[in-house]
Amino acid sequence: MANxxxxxxxxxxxxxxxxxxGMSGGWAAKEFADKGLKTLILERGRDVKHIKDYPTTNMxxxxxxxxxxxxxxxxxxxxxxxxxxxxGESAAHFFVKDAEHPYIQDKPFDWIRGYQVGGKSLLxxxxxxxxxxxxxxxxxxxxxxxxxxxxxxxxxxxxxxVEKFAGISGNRDGIPELPDGxxxxxxxxxxxxxxxxxxxxxxxxxxxxxxxxxxxxxxPNQIHLDQGRVQCQRRTICERGCPxxxxxxxxxxxxxxxxxxxxxxxxxxxxxxxIIYDDKLGKATGVRVIDTNTKEAIDYYAKVIFVNAAALNxxxxxxNSKSHRFPNGLGNDSGVLGKxxxxxxxxxxxxxxxxxxxxxxTDGRNPAGGGYIPRFRNVYKxxxxxxxxxxxxxGAYRSPQRSWDGVGSSLKDNLANKELxxxxxxxxxxxxxxxxxxxxxxxxxxxxxxWGVPLLKMNIDYDDNDEKMKKDYVEQLTEMFTSAGFTNIxxxxxxxxxxxxxHEMGGARMGNDPKTSILNKWNQVHSVKNVFVTDGxxxxxxxxxxxxxxxxxxTARAADYAMSEMKKGNLS
Amino acid sequence: MxxxxxxxxxxxxxxxxxxxxxxxxxxxxSKVALKNxxxxxxxxQLIGDVAETIIPKTTTPGAKDLLLHLFVLKxxxxxxxxxxxxxxVTGMGHFADQSQKLYSKTFDQLDTKTRxxxxxxxxxxGKAEEEAARKNSDKKDAAPATPPAGKYSPELKxxxxxxxxxxxxxxxxxxxxxxxxxxxxxxxxxxxxxxxYKQKQAV
Numbered sequence: 063m064a065n066x067x068x069x070x071x072x073x074x075x076x077x078x079x080x081x082x083x084g085m086s087g088g089w090a091a092k093e094f095a096d097k098g099l100k101t102l103i104l105e106r107g108r109d110v111k112h113i114k115d116y117p118t119t120n121m122x123x124x125x126x127x128x129x130x131x132x133x134x135x136x137x138x139x140x141x142x143x144x145x146x147x148x149x150g151e152s153a154a155h156f157f158v159k160d161a162e163h164p165y166i167q168d169k170p171f172d173w174i175r176g177y178q179v180g181g182k183s184l185l186x187x188x189x190x191x192x193x194x195x196x197x198x199x200x201x202x203x204x205x206x207x208x209x210x211x212x213x214x215x216x217x218x219x220x221x222x223x224v225e226k227f228a229g230i231s232g233n234r235d236g237i238p239e240l241p242d243g244x245x246x247x248x249x250x251x252x253x254x255x256x257x258x259x260x261x262x263x264x265x266x267x268x269x270x271x272x273x274x275x276x277x278x279x280x281x282p283n284q285i286h287l288d289q290g291r292v293q294c295q296r297r298t299i300c301e302r303g304c305p306x307x308x309x310x311x312x313x314x315x316x317x318x319x320x321x322x323x324x325x326x327x328x329x330x331x332x333x334x335x336x337i338i339y340d341d342k343l344g345k346a347t348g349v350r351v352i353d354t355n356t357k358e359a360i361d362y363y364a365k366v367i368f369v370n371a372a373a374l375n376x377x378x379x380x381x382n383s384k385s386h387r388f389p390n391g392l393g394n395d396s397g398v399l400g401k402x403x404x405x406x407x408x409x410x411x412x413x414x415x416x417x418x419x420x421x422x423x424t425d426g427r428n429p430a431g432g433g434y435i436p437r438f439r440n441v442y443k444x445x446x447x448x449x450x451x452x453x454x455x456x457g458a459y460r461s462p463q464r465s466w467d468g469v470g471s472s473l474k475d476n477l478a479n480k481e482l483x484x485x486x487x488x489x490x491x492x493x494x495x496x497x498x499x500x501x502x503x504x505x506x507x508x509x510x511x512x513w514g515v516p517l518l519k520m521n522i523d524y525d526d527n528d529e530k531m532k533k534d535y536v537e538q539l540t541e542m543f544t545s546a547g548f549t550n551i552x553x554x555x556x557x558x559x560x561x562x563x564x565h566e567m568g569g570a571r572m573g574n575d576p577k578t579s580i581l582n583k584w585n586q587v588h589s590v591k592n593v594f595v596t597d598g599x600x601x602x603x604x605x606x607x608x609x610x611x612x613x614x615x616x617t618a619r620a621a622d623y624a625m626s627e628m629k630k631g632n633l634s
Numbered sequence: 635m636x637x638x639x640x641x642x643x644x645x646x647x648x649x650x651x652x653x654x655x656x657x658x659x660x661x662x663x664s665k666v667a668l669k670n671x672x673x674x675x676x677x678x679q680l681i682g683d684v685a686e687t688i689i690p691k692t693t694t695p696g697a698k699d700l701l702l703h704l705f706v707l708k709x710x711x712x713x714x715x716x717x718x719x720x721x722x723v724t725g726m727g728h729f730a731d732q733s734q735k736l737y738s739k740t741f742d743q744l745d746t747k748t749r750x751x752x753x754x755x756x757x758x759x760g761k762a763e764e765e766a767a768r769k770n771s772d773k774k775d776a777a778p779a780t781p782p783a784g785k786y787s788p789e790l791k792x793x794x795x796x797x798x799x800x801x802x803x804x805x806x807x808x809x810x811x812x813x814x815x816x817x818x819x820x821x822x823x824x825x826x827x828x829x830x831y832k833q834k835q836a837v
Contacts, residue, residue, distance in 0.1 A: 122812065122820060129807040133712040250827040296825045423831040426824035460831075462816075466802060469688045469753050470746075477806055478815040482831060 071363070076102040076327075077628075079349055079364040081334045081379065084181020086597040086613040087370030088312030088320070089224065093621035095320040102327050102362055103320065104351060106371075107177030109330040110156075110184065112290075112313045116303030118152045126151045145562055146174045148185055153301040156184050164517060166506055171520035172561035173374065179330055180313035181372060182564065183610075185301050188277045188309050190230050190611040191434065191453070192221050192241045196441055197605035200494075204440075204449050207402060207497045208573040210602045211583035214241065220615040228310040228614065229286050231430065232275030240272075240436040240607070246280045248273040249430035253422035254458035254485045259433065261546045268441065269542075271456055274434040277310035277611075289315055298427045309429070331355050333513045337367060337392050337593060339385040345633075346392070346593045352513040366592045366624050366633055370617065373598030374403075374503055377569035378518045380580075380595070381505050393580050393587035399570060401502040403522055404604045406565040407452070407493030410532045410555045412539045414548035416458065416485040423460045423482055432457030435489070437606050439534065448530035452493035453606045454539060460485050487548055491535040494606040495560075496527055497568050522560045565609055567601035585620040592633045596620045666704045668711045671719050677726055681706055683742050684729075684794070685801040687749040695810055697801055705804035706797055718796070725793025732790060753794065759784045760791045 077099035080090045087103065094101040109115070123129060130151045137144045140160045149157050158175040165173055176182040195214040202209040218241070225244040234242040251259055251273050259271035278294040279286050286292075291307025291314055300309050307314035320326040331354040338361060340347045348363035369376045377400050383392035391399045432455070439451030463483035465476045501523065505516040536553040543551050560566070573579025576588035585600050587593040596617040598609060605612075627633050673681075685697035685706060697703060710722050733741045737748060744752065763784070805811055812818040 120820065122809070123807050123818060124809045124812060128709060128713055129803060131709075131713050134715055135712075138715075249825060252827040255827075296822045297820065420833055421831055423829050425826035425829035426819075426822040428825045428827070466798075467757075469757075469798075470690055470750050471692050473802075474689060474692065474694070477802065478811075480816070481834065 074348075074360070074362045076100045076362065076364040078102070078366045078368065078624075079104065079362055080368045080370060081349065082181065082370035082372060082375075082597065083179045083317055083328065084176070084312055084370065084372060084597075085183040085186070085610050086617040087368070088180070088183065088316030089614050089617040090368040090370055090596065090621050091320040091326055092316040093618055094625070095323040095326040097625055098323075098325055099625070100325055100327075101320065102329060102364065103317070104332040104334055104349070104362075105179050105181075105328065105330045106333045106354065107179065107330060109328065110178045110180050110303070110313055112307065112311075112318060113303075113305045115313075116305060117155065119299075119302045119305050121152070121302075142172050143174060145172055145558070146564070148301040152299065153185065156301070156303075163511065166509070166517050166519040168519050168521045169523050170559035171522050172559045173520070173566075174561065174564045175372065175375075179317060179328065180311050183311040184303055184313060186564075186610060187431070187608070188300065188429070189431075189434070189608040190225075190228075190232075190275050190277045191436070191607040192243055193217075193605045193607050193612050194239050194241050196239045196437075197603070197607070200450065200605070201603050204444070206449065207603050208571070208575065208578050211572050211574045211579075216583070217612070217615050217619065220619040221611065224611065224614040224618050226283075227285060228277055228315065228611075229279045229282065229291075230275055230611070231278050231280040233273050235270065235272045237270055237272070237436055239441050240270075243275070245275070246278075246283070249276070249278070249280060249428050251433055252424045252428070252458055253419045254416050254487060255433045255456065257416075257419060258456065258458070258487070258546055262435075262542060265545060266438070266542070269435065269438040271433045271435050274430040274432060274455070276430040278429045279308055289319060291315065294429055296427045296429055298429050300429070333515065334371065334379050335359065335382065335513065335515055337369070337379065337383040338363075339383060339388060339392060339590065341386045344387075346590055352515070354513065357513065365628060366594070368617075368621070368624075369593065369595045369599070370597045373566045373569065373601075374518060374520075376595055376597055376599035377403075377503050378505070378515070380570055380599075381503075382516060388589075392593065393570075393590050395589055396577050396579065398499075398578060399580055400504050401499050401569065402497035402571055402602075403501045403503055403566060403568045404495045404497040404601075405522065405560045405567065406563040406604060406606065407495055407524065407528050407532065408491060408563045409524075409528075409558050410491040410535045410553065411488065412490075412536065412543065412551065412553040413486065413488040414543050414551040416487055416546075416548050418547070419485060431455065432459075437494075439531075439538075446530070446534060448527045448534065449496060450494040450527075450531070451606060452491050452531060452535050454489045454491055454535070456487070456489045458485050458487045487543070489539050489543075491532065491539075492563075492606050492608075493528065493531045493535065494604050496525070497571070497603060498525070503569060520561075522566075524560065565598070565604065567598040567604050567609060570595045570599040571602045572600050573602060584623045585616055586623070591627075592624075594620045594624055666708055668707060670711050670716070671707075671723060673707060673723075678703065678707065680726065680730060680741055681797060683749070684753070684797050687746070687753055688798055688801045689805050690746070694814070697805070700805065700808050700810060702801050702804040702808075706800040709800045709803070710796060714796070718792070721789050721792045722796055725787070725789035725791070728787045728790040729793055732786060736785075753798075756786050756791060756794050757798075759786055760795065763791075 078094045078101045083105040091103045142160045198210040201207040222244045232245040233248040294308030332351045335350045338348045381391040435454040437451040460482045509517045570580040572581040585596045682703035685703040689697040
């Protein structure tokens with residue numbers, strides 16, 4: 063770096079650096095750029111421009127070489143990512159392949175990643191349920207992890223703020239444990255979903271089946287049109303990237319908005335090796351980037367740094383940011399960095415048939431996926447021998463019965479049959495898991511990746527609480543299905559590794575006490591005031607609601623706080 | 635030449651091209667260039683005849699019109715494990731032999747009725763075995779039963795089930811099927827959650 067002159071340093075100096083361009087990083091970039099801050103967005107992968115870089119988005123099924131299936135060579139070379147439901151011929155280009163970015167599984171962990179501008183926001187399942195005080199008060203009430211340093215009232219206005227911009231469809235259901243938001247019209251429940259909803263409401267206390275709330279523009283508002291997005295076309299092939307901008311992705315929404323301001327610079331192919339901490343100044347001065355094409359190390363400087371690299375990579379960056387002051391990772395005075403990682407338990411499903419409502423079906427497709435059953439276990443009081451609970455997806459559908467029996471013209475007739483079979487119903491479990499010290503990630507002290515960054519080691523596992531909860535899910539849903547008159551009920555559980563839920567959280571948790579947490583109530587590193595973490599790494603507990611909307615709200619809130627602190631001169 | 639002959643010849647040309655060694659300059663070669671399995675022109679013809687028996691040309695296109703036999707080969711070559719590919723090739727040999735043994739004719743010499751009967755008989759034996767296996771697995775104490783030696787080898791049945799599966803896969807995912815039989819909408823633009831439906835409507 064000796065040959066770099068002052069001008070070069072100036073060129074590499076920004077007001078704000080955002081590490082990561084996905085679900086939460088896009089929000090940080092948008093907030094800063096909107097307010098005129100000179101912002102650098104760092105993305106380790108390639109650029110993915112909205113529409114232009116969605117190569118499969120308008121392809122018909124017959125245009126895929128293997129009709130959607132991936133070649134066996136690809137499947138065999140990628141046992142981990144191949145377990146992800148969306149890793150197919152139409153979207154494989156948005157997933158990290160196993161061999162490209164190795165990590166160490168001290169315990170099995172399916173780490174599903176999307177290294178490109180937009181990250182996994184291109185690929186997510188778009189479910190957006192708010193968290194409530196039943197979640198934020200959970201650790202304190204039930205005696206696990208540490209108390210959240212915030213309550214629902216702190217985050218509620220920021221939920222509203224991000225919902226209005228992102229576009230969230232849903233009904234105002236008036237359920238305390240699943241607070242209502244700023245909704246576009248909901249995607250309605252179909253006949254059998256509605257039937258089950260009524261049945262549950264009439265027969266169970268505090269159990270509800272509602273339209274799943276999702277980040278789709280059912281009916282766009284002006285703010286969405288201003289983003290260049292239009293109404294969701296109900297295609298439900300979202301993982302290919304949506305040319306309509308029908309669902310929220312950083313690519314369609316926050317990133318182009320930030321760039322349009324003229325204040326943001328997007329730098330793809332930039333792996334952040336570490337955050338630079340200045341012992342004398344007592345703050346972070348910038349980040350060290352490895353250009354993935356040239357392998358050159360380049361330092362960038364800024365007044366404030368937002369770490370949004372996705373939960374476990376954020377942990378990796380912090381752990382790898384070692385200095386005299388922080389020999390065990392940036393802000394890690396407490397020693398909890400990398401620990402108390404948790405996730406969501408998706409390992410149980412149930413399916414059945416319903417022999418009614420034969421005079422009804424659906425037409426078109428539902429991007430919300432159907433219904434959502436908010437957590438009903440241990441909400442108002444502890445009532446089982448396990449802590450916390452689970453939300454459940456619920457959906458009903460009908461399709462033609464197309465027998466593959468026989469050969470010849472009768473088979474051709476069977477395959478083209480349009481006569482519908484009975485309704486099928488299905489549900490899957492989304493369980494909260496308890497963050498524990500023994501569930502952690504750490505750096506390998508020898509092995510490094512192609513950019514000289516240590517490999518991440520995974521020590522994350524289920525526990526007895528998860529097993530009991532899974533059993534309860536199967537029992538309760540079976541009971542609810544039975545009482546609703548569903549037949550041929552089949553529950554199944556699987557032995558999936560943690561990670562496949564793609565909801566890994568924690569490691570740099572928020573808390574009131576710097577001795578037991580990394581971040582304060584503003585997602586600000588307790589001991590390094592100009593560094594903020596607002597992605598999944600910051601979560602103190604996991605709730606059982608999908609987390610992305612909460613990351614967005616935390617990010618907008620923290621960015622607002624950081625800017626007000628900058629104005630006051632508190633971050634310099 | 636009528637349309638069918640033209641398409642048939644085209645299929646043969648395209649299919650044949652895949653079998654030529656790499657030095658071939660044929661433009662159509664890449665269409666079914668096979669990397670993992672070795673298939674002769676006769677074998678490709680056989681798969682075409684089996685696929686055409688499964689999805690025959692009627693008033694609407696059949697397997698050969700839609701080049702489904704080439705799709706079957708493409709899928710076996712790209713999307714199956716090595717073991718399955720070997721079983722497929724072995725089973726194909728057994729299939730040809732069995733035709734000789736049972737009917738003293740090659741498969742292509744059989745009339746449509748006999749071809750259909752042959753395939754249905756294979757299917758029937760495969761189903762009976764699956765059923766027996768399922769019943770057996772329900773009985774906890776039963777010793778694992780050895781399936782009775784049938785008319786058809788396990789490899790033959792596997793070969794046939796792969797050809798059938800991929801012929802149907804190729805058919806139901808073909809442009810013809812998805813635009814003329816069961817229309818696929820890329821951009822539905824609507825979701826109607828309550829759509830009236832009358833059972834036993836005309837197909």
